[in-house]
Amino acid sequence: MRRNGPLALIFHTIFVIVMVAPILVVCLVAFTPEGFLSLPTNGFSLRWFRTIANYPEFVHAFWVSLGLGALSSLVALLFAVPAALAIARYRFRGRDALAALFLSPLMIPHVVLGIAFLRFFTSAGMSGSFAALIIAHVIIVFPFALRLTLAAATGMDLSVEMAAISLGANGWTLFRRVTLPLILPGVISGWALAFIQSFDDLTMTVFLAAPGTETLPVRMFLYIQDNIDPLVTSVSACVIAITMTALILLDRFYGLDRVLAGKGDTGR
């Protein structure tokens, strides 16, 4: 293996600092003891984290985001797992077109999706409802749920299923006792990645959310539009912490490089 020269290492150091700096500065400012935006030079304080409790709209938005992410990822999997099994196992007419359709939400700008869903749900008389948010989020997280499930289903050893069939298992029993346990790591990782995507989405959700169904990113965005104060940094720090937890879980269960390698093809 060749080594990196000193110039390369200097470049690398600056690059990493720039990549981390914005995230770090948000987390640091969140601990400021002052009443204004500043780095915590005179000791750390949790006052801005405690202040979040005085803003029920942030707390409510957090629960909306959590529920929305968990539910929409689960619903997406209910649709994605059978579809992934079909795409992984059968060669049928229209298979490629179907796969392209299922991955298409990755290629459509979220602002266009937001507008399309706003128009659709307004005509259906559902605009601003939690149900509308769930349906919209199922569509945008579907590709992530599908892709990881598909990878697990493609890599599965079919002879195990054959053995189960020869022992008399079929239908639902076969799926529940043999297939599902085998693809479970992929399914769980698909759920986690889908959850993160839903939890972080702003662009599409900002069109659909109404007071009462605002998600945390939407609440934060609308708040930042008016003013930036330490409160929004402490909320951001909490969001970063939650995402980090999900990231570590993903890394343990599945390997982050494999998850992200899939994400790299979004433009295809």
Place this chain on the structure above:
Amino acid sequence: MSAAAEERNARAPWALTAPALMLFVGVLLIPLAMTVMLSFHDWGQYKGIEPVFILKNWHEIATDPYYAEMFWRTFRIAILTTLLTAVLGAPEAYILNRMSGGWKSFFLLIILGPLLISVVARTLGWALLFGGNNGLVNKLLMSLGVIRSPIPFMFTETGMVVALAHVMMPFMVLSVWAALQRLDPQIENAATSLGAGPATIIRRIIMPQIMPGVLSGAIIVFSLSASAFATPAIIGGRRLKVAATLAYDEFLNTLNWPLGAAVATLLLVALVLIVVGSNALIERRYAEVFR
């Protein structure tokens, strides 16, 4: 296999994909079609949306220079962001690839991890770093002697490009990194043994081989930057509009939905054409790499 079983086999994939297919037709294709139709409807301050078929919105976009300027700004920002990520991201991916195992996965996590962190939080970080004329970035650049007077970052295209490049950087690093994995490390050794210096190796051996990775990364970064919403909205404020923030304004402030739908449709069509077109070009040019 009996005839009945064979028939069941032919139907099985459709039965398994039917729920997802119905979901996608019902709540993706139909809403998208409705949006395209909406762009041909009429709108007035007092009468609201009128479901007629007219070209008024498209005519307005085509003739009013405001929209030409806005779309040009959108694509200019996306192009500059793409260039910045390519120029910095490709060397970084190369350096990462040469690190030893433990460091490599550690830094890969640091650089790719932000991909999954809320865009609002990341852009907020840049807003804090830019923060007016005496923000941290300007203080640092001035104390290093890089610049004399502070550069305005907030509410400018410069600030948007810097923050967007940070948001999109992981996609570029990933894409180049994937291309580097296909590279045979022995080729570099072979070139050295034939007398090539480091500069020649990078120019003649590495660059041509990672180019497909850079280009496919560039397509991803370009299409995501051109349709970005959160970063332009927070850094650009209410004055500096790009396509996504303009569509948002038409929908939620002006309430001129048909015009907003026309802007969104145009953005979607332009992006699909650019992405599909450049993908086809790259695949033809680098056919041997994808084989």
